[in-house]
Amino acid sequence: MKTVIAAVLLSLAAAAHAAPRLGEPAPDFTLADQSGKAVKLSEAKGKFVVLEWFNEGCPFVKKHYRFNNMQGLQKKYGNKGVVWYSIISSNKGKQGHMTPAQASGKLKTMSSKAILLDESGDVGRLYGAKTTPHMFVVDKKGVLIYMGGIDDTPSADPNDIKNSKNYVAAALDEALAGKPVSTPSSSPYGCSVKY
Amino acid sequence: MKLLALAFLLALPASARERGHVKAALLSSGDGAVLRLVHDPHWHTYWLNPGDSGLATKLSTGTIEWPAPERIVAGPLTSFGYSGEVLFPVTPNVKRVTVAWLECAEICIPGKADLVAQKVKPEMLALARERLPRPDPSAALGATSRGDRIVLEIAGRHPLAEFFPAEPGAFEGARGPVAVAPSRSELTLQKAPGASDPKSLSGVLVRPGLAPVWITVPVAAGGAAPRNLLLAFLGGLLLNLMPCVFPVLSIKVLGLLKASDGRRAPHFHALAYTAGVVTSFLALAAGLLAARAAGASLGWGFQLQSPWVVGAMAALFIALGLNLLGVFEVGTRLMSLGERSGGGSFSSGVFAVVVAAPCTAPFMGAAIGWALGRPAWEALAVFAALGLGTAAPYAVLASWPSLLKLLPRPGAWMETLKKLLSVPMFTTAAWLLWVLWHLVAAPVGDNSLWKTWSPEAVAEARAAGKTVFVDFTAAWCLSCQVNERIVLARPEVVKALQKGAAFKADWTNKDPVIEAELARHGRAGVPLYIVYPKGGEAVTLPEILTPALVLETLGEKP
Numbered sequence A: 001m002k003t004v005i006a007a008v009l010l011s012l013a014a015a016a017h018a019a020p021r022l023g024e025p026a027p028d029f030t031l032a033d034q035s036g037k038a039v040k041l042s043e044a045k046g047k048f049v050v051l052e053w054f055n056e057g058c059p060f061v062k063k064h065y066r067f068n069n070m071q072g073l074q075k076k077y078g079n080k081g082v083v084w085y086s087i088i089s090s091n092k093g094k095q096g097h098m099t100p101a102q103a104s105g106k107l108k109t110m111s112s113k114a115i116l117l118d119e120s121g122d123v124g125r126l127y128g129a130k131t132t133p134h135m136f137v138v139d140k141k142g143v144l145i146y147m148g149g150i151d152d153t154p155s156a157d158p159n160d161i162k163n164s165k166n167y168v169a170a171a172l173d174e175a176l177a178g179k180p181v182s183t184p185s186s187s188p189y190g191c192s193v194k195y
Numbered sequence B: 001m002k003l004l005a006l007a008f009l010l011a012l013p014a015s016a017r018e019r020g021h022v023k024a025a026l027l028s029s030g031d032g033a034v035l036r037l038v039h040d041p042h043w044h045t046y047w048l049n050p051g052d053s054g055l056a057t058k059l060s061t062g063t064i065e066w067p068a069p070e071r072i073v074a075g076p077l078t079s080f081g082y083s084g085e086v087l088f089p090v091t092p093n094v095k096r097v098t099v100a101w102l103e104c105a106e107i108c109i110p111g112k113a114d115l116v117a118q119k120v121k122p123e124m125l126a127l128a129r130e131r132l133p134r135p136d137p138s139a140a141l142g143a144t145s146r147g148d149r150i151v152l153e154i155a156g157r158h159p160l161a162e163f164f165p166a167e168p169g170a171f172e173g174a175r176g177p178v179a180v181a182p183s184r185s186e187l188t189l190q191k192a193p194g195a196s197d198p199k200s201l202s203g204v205l206v207r208p209g210l211a212p213v214w215i216t217v218p219v220a221a222g223g224a225a226p227r228n229l230l231l232a233f234l235g236g237l238l239l240n241l242m243p244c245v246f247p248v249l250s251i252k253v254l255g256l257l258k259a260s261d262g263r264r265a266p267h268f269h270a271l272a273y274t275a276g277v278v279t280s281f282l283a284l285a286a287g288l289l290a291a292r293a294a295g296a297s298l299g300w301g302f303q304l305q306s307p308w309v310v311g312a313m314a315a316l317f318i319a320l321g322l323n324l325l326g327v328f329e330v331g332t333r334l335m336s337l338g339e340r341s342g343g344g345s346f347s348s349g350v351f352a353v354v355v356a357a358p359c360t361a362p363f364m365g366a367a368i369g370w371a372l373g374r375p376a377w378e379a380l381a382v383f384a385a386l387g388l389g390t391a392a393p394y395a396v397l398a399s400w401p402s403l404l405k406l407l408p409r410p411g412a413w414m415e416t417l418k419k420l421l422s423v424p425m426f427t428t429a430a431w432l433l434w435v436l437w438h439l440v441a442a443p444v445g446d447n448s449l450w451k452t453w454s455p456e457a458v459a460e461a462r463a464a465g466k467t468v469f470v471d472f473t474a475a476w477c478l479s480c481q482v483n484e485r486i487v488l489a490r491p492e493v494v495k496a497l498q499k500g501a502a503f504k505a506d507w508t509n510k511d512p513v514i515e516a517e518l519a520r521h522g523r524a525g526v527p528l529y530i531v532y533p534k535g536g537e538a539v540t541l542p543e544i545l546t547p548a549l550v551l552e553t554l555g556e557k558p
Helices: A002-013 A059-066 A069-078 A100-107 A122-127 A158-163 A167-176 B002-009 B122-130 B226-239 B246-258 B266-293 B307-325 B330-335 B342-372 B376-399 B401-406 B413-440 B455-463 B478-488 B491-499 B512-520 B547-553
Strands: A030-033 A038-040 A049-053 A083-088 A114-117 A135-138 A144-148 B017-019 B022-029 B032-039 B045-051 B070-074 B077-082 B085-091 B096-104 B108-116 B140-146 B149-155 B162-165 B178-180 B184-190 B200-206 B213-220 B450-452 B468-473 B501-506 B528-532 B539-541
Touching: A030 A114, A059 A069, A059 A158, A059 B108, A069 A083, A069 A167, A100 A114, A135 A167, A144 A167, B022 B096, B022 B108, B022 B122, B032 B096, B032 B122, B045 B096, B045 B162, B085 B122, B140 B200, B149 B200, B149 B213, B162 B184, B178 B539, B226 B376, B246 B307, B246 B342, B246 B376, B246 B413, B266 B342, B266 B376, B307 B342, B307 B413, B342 B376, B376 B401, B455 B468, B455 B501, B468 B478, B468 B512, B478 B491, B478 B547, B491 B547, B501 B512, B539 B547
Parallel strands: A049 A083, A083 A114, B140 B213, B450 B501, B468 B501
Antiparallel strands: A030 A038, A049 A135, A135 A144, B017 B022, B022 B032, B032 B085, B045 B077, B070 B077, B096 B108, B140 B149, B149 B184, B162 B200, B178 B184, B200 B213, B468 B528, B528 B539
């Protein structure tokens, strides 16, 4: 009986669930950015946050960076107060892995707020990040409102971008206008995250 | 191998297009075309549903027909694709095509080739077509949605069966647990986060030794199906016969016999007692669900993982036993609390659950563990049904005192019965003391056969090419003990286990690593038996083992 009472009390104290679920608080985490500064997701409360799983060597990531599609989104929504984090979950020695110095250099070619380094893959697993890119959007209250692919065209060909519907842009546009997100999830596509 | 040899015999022209790590060629004979992909070792391309990551191979014109894929595992991610040499029939019979694919080993590279058809003998086409999965409506028995999982039921016992869902993004790629029964098998598919509930399930079913088949089945809404609720109710009824509960219930019924003359408001007492039982079960379940939602490492049987609880329970059962022997009379008040007031009946319902609790873990642990894996309201419904079943016999007797006339008249035999009933009480107490001893004493150490389980030890043994058997057990789990004694200890089974590696994961005490592993296999409690065949994927055995089943799964002739 005592065990049960303790368990109930424990549950009242706990806030977040383990797996990411739409409409529920996004799992909180702390990661070091390219300058070694600790970044905590919940510190961005009050702002929209985009989490982008990133691997510079992956052809699907290249598809969106070559002609500045991703950088354009980072800049456009950054100007509207959206916090954009690019997260690297590649393990040491695997494709896409970066040291803080390499990430600092890379960030200059991007318009993300920061590159977060997740060498252990813990945060990637926490979010169930499968591919690069794999996108998550968190609203001002810290609730997950989008998860899935960057757009509706699974391909590595940059020429496909102009004919694609960008789900992240759509989710941000709707959410910034105070509307519910019409496509809150899609299946992510890309290279596997190199855990 | 046969395929490779045949292809060689067909003397493929050397002009096949080449790029990166995958060679592509378009082959054609009079009546059809075939796309041939040859992958360098460790490189693969993807099926129509690439799984957790990747991209399906595409043609500029025409349609690919897909042979059965294989699972490609990279850490926590699993994709569906091809390695080695693969033939894809193409319709219609195209003479020229651009094919685009994604080739991946550790890294991924997009591949593309403009292909012009090369003439081959018709045997090549026939061979390619022969290997395509054919629709087989009889292979699948049905599919049921269960919370965040879908259970696909197939005919026959196929512990190594694999299913590849065709819908991209709907399911996690990793192969889920397979549960086998004599004439059917259940494959578990984990829904991808955010994916909507599918109305039907289609894809390729691969069973070793049989040709791969295409199956399409409607997905039945799971819910607390009436069947499950009925089973829980019956389980509750059965609980009354368990050594923990039966004596207490008997004493209460004897109490009714004594007082059967002109008692008031029998229905009210029956209802209060039922409410007490159901409320207690719901409280237990709600507490457990809440703790699990909060990430606590608890499963059913958790009540037996604290030495204090087990010690207190043992003391209680000794007291009850002594009481029945007539050594002292205090406990009678507890057991017959219900005689005076509604509140009394309620608390005697609560008491019934308290004494029943130790019995639910060993006898119903697996069933309850299953219920706990379902959505909360569904799990609670199952527990409520369990409570109603537990309360039913007494409630019925109390409500209709005329039924008591069917029982023998009160008399001296009641005292004898009481003394006899003390036996199960002491037996229960002895069992609890045995559990307590295991809880406080150090866990059973390594012996020659059974090694202490850890994920690393299993990975190491598998890497060494051994067949691995894992026994998730606990001292308080009766079915575990039964299986270990009458199946796993048999000489022929021991001999088979000795050829590979055998691990024991002891969950007598709380252990978050074991808890996580159980959860990974969709379980909330023990027993759980997993076999990793040499180089194969995990197979989950049923809760009740037979020597033949174990031997067969280990690859021995029973």
